[in-house]
Amino acid sequence: MARLYSTLLTGACLCAGVFGEIIKRQQGSLPPVTSEGNAFWAGGERFYIRGVAYQPGGAADAADPLLDMSSLTRDIQRFVELGINTIRVYTIDNSQPHDEAMQMLDDAGIYLALDANTPEFSLNRESLTTLHQSYNDVYLKSVFGTINNFAGYSNLLLFFSGNEVINARNNTHAAPYIKAVTRDMKQYISAQASRPIPVGYSSADVAENIESQALFFACGEDEWARSDFFAFNDYSWCDPSSLQQSGWDQKVETYRDYGLPLFLSEFGCITNTRQWGEIEALYSEEMTVAYSGGLAYEYTLEANGYGLVEQSGNGITPNADFRRLKAAYTATPNPSGDGGASRSRTVPECPPRTREWDVDTENLPEIPARARNYIRNGVSNGPGLEAESSQWRGQPSSTKPDLSDGVTESEDVSSNNNGSSSGSSGSGSGGDGESGAAGLSISTGLFGVAAAVVVFFSM
Template sequence: MIPSYRGILTALCAFVTTVWAVHPVVVQGKDFIDSVTKQRFQIIGVDYQPGGSSAFNDSSDPLSDKASCLRDAALMQRLGVNTIRVYNLAPDANHDDCASIFNAAGIYMILDVNSPLPNGSLDRTAPWESYNPTYLERVFRVVEAFKNYPNTLAFFAGNEVINEDSVEQVPAYIRAVQRDLKDYIAKHVSRSIPVGYSAADVRDILMDTANYLSCQIQNETSSRSDFFGLNSYSWCGDSSYTTSGYDVLTESFANASLPVFFSEYGCNKVQPRIFTEVQALYGQDMTQALSGGLVYEWTQEANGYGLIQLNDNNTVTLRVDYGNLQKQYSQLDLSQIESANATQTSVTPVKCSASLITTSGFLNTFDIPSQLPNITTLIDNGPSNANTGKLDSVSSTPVSQTVYDSNGETIQGITLNVLADDKTNSPGDNTSGNSSSSTSTATPSASSSSKKSAANTQASSTLLTAFGAILALAGSIVW
């Protein structure tokens, strides 16, 4: 009897792991690819930093507040988001609840390893001073905190460090940080996690930045970017593919050898935002060059980019921008943008050479700073007493906070829908909630995919109940 219980227990453990885990994403050529289904992965995302950098401290962050994560994951699921970007993280905080909630919702995380705190980032005016073991220990602690979550999609090694104010040597130090990050991941993580850079849309040096970070240095494998993010706000209001310069970006990155995506987009010079750029970004022309994008940003802050408003009385208002973005997402042809293309996955990087750099004053040599002995030791041994996260189980849960639509009407029935069969969240698949002023919002019973999710959740609940019973019984057995 004992082997039988062991077998059942092992099978149930395996099933529960698959139920609650999305598939890790990998880089192949210029595409992100689902590591199991081999489908192309397009980022349909939002930048997530409630309160902005001023609200961040080294003991808590946006992914350490369970109640907020549950609310926001449910609202993002309803919107159609499959990825978030989080800028500032406290590596020693507990992220298990939030990471598990976003994972259960089918939402991936792209995480910045830097912070605005002292020794938290490279100094663009003197990178040789800030590139040190104290800084890198914090970077590696972020990796430790998030490495075990399957929905950790990638790490940003830097954000807009290269710009008009940076010294010439900065690109080489970005590659040094990427090298150290990738070496650490290779030694301490059981799977590959992509590492890349988020660039400012400074057109004079944009392609030099991309070329410098994406080329392959001879006899050196790990300093190259795995992907390239671009913070672009050139499409404002009801613009067009050509007026916005999206056509130029598409042409510029058509022959890229790594995935390129908008790490920020959503100009707010015209309000409310109507997000007509979504159709261009995920249209046939751009989707061959770019892998989607992240809308800036989730919560309304002083700069006026929010999709939702967090009210003082612990209620939430979905702004007009949220509804407009949801409508644009609902028109996407996901089957077209998720199809893998062998010509894209087989692309190989070009070799680094000075001819790749066209701007005077931009670094055109590829002598990456050496890995100092104390940094090598840190990579080998890892930071001491690092906090390492783990995935927890999550159940489908209604949002407890009151949520209003943009007309001030209460939206009833918004629920976090646990995706029980390794699904990634997609626009229109996991909608919930109805308000008296908007009858167009679909309810879970209105679509077959929602019925399927409900059935899967019920099946998972039944299995977990059985799993709990067996665990209880297993506790009384001497193995």
């Protein structure tokens, strides 16, 4: 039996930090969003994500769009025109404050869904060796720095612990490391933040293993390691299409009994002219029983052919895709009431190992010792976008790369939290505690069959 993950805070509680802390930001008008049952909730009402991906310049540019106030001011006007309530940002500079941008978004009624990784601070999926080495304290300090930078904003919707790390049949070995990052982020939030903030994974829609991914990130006895939501990038609806033609009707049946909020972290096929017919389907009660909306890809037209606005110098021009998406959002209200959501949450069995899912353990890597101290003491700002890559610089986990001696349970911190990813903010200032302690083809009801194990409620 794998040893228990019980040494996280030997002789100390996982409580408010004494060195670093979540910066107390101004509270906006938008209520925080929580994860409960298989849906998101805000101010007592069900919350549906209606948004766009927002990373002008694309991933290669790796600039922080929330620090360009001139462009953001201009773009927020278009967000409001589109009728969206959420933007997804993939890369930010976690060494800089974002008060002005977050206040502007809040004033416009817009939440932020934020990726916690940056191009130089992320997991390397190439092999077990690179995964083990890249999962280190320097990497996690950057992730925690991003949490520090944004957790104080009430319109911070959620954090993605990873994006398409698994993107094929042959790199599912990355799954336990992704799950470990989710665990670590949730524990940091519990120790250092003052409210629950959902943490989960944005997956590639790999037909051979997408269902296994969904099960894996929701399963297990360790509540801290289970995601607060599951999202995937789905481009299978290519207009002209329908629920049946796209296969979305079968996906609804697949995930009908799934216990976590589910949404599309990217959508919008460009094989043909985008009429955005999927909007009407996505926010219909036929789908909201399982789905909580999604994020259209993407705002600025890039070389890949995706984009709603075309940029020329400092100006932008909405294109036909923008106008059609605006019309689709305008014509499609959210369902009334709870849209078929369940407030109870069930925990499925973990998926078995197969040719397409090369994971045969529930063990996770133990958090690196210095990163354990960061959870206890907090961190200050992150390293920003100019720092050297964390890949080979940090202290890795003491666990073997193959996880044969991995951990199966996290330290019990339930007395400190307000939900699955919450805690109380601390006081104090100073250092960072660097001194280290020592195609869908499964049968309908898959999740429902496996799920009658544990039922719990998040507050």
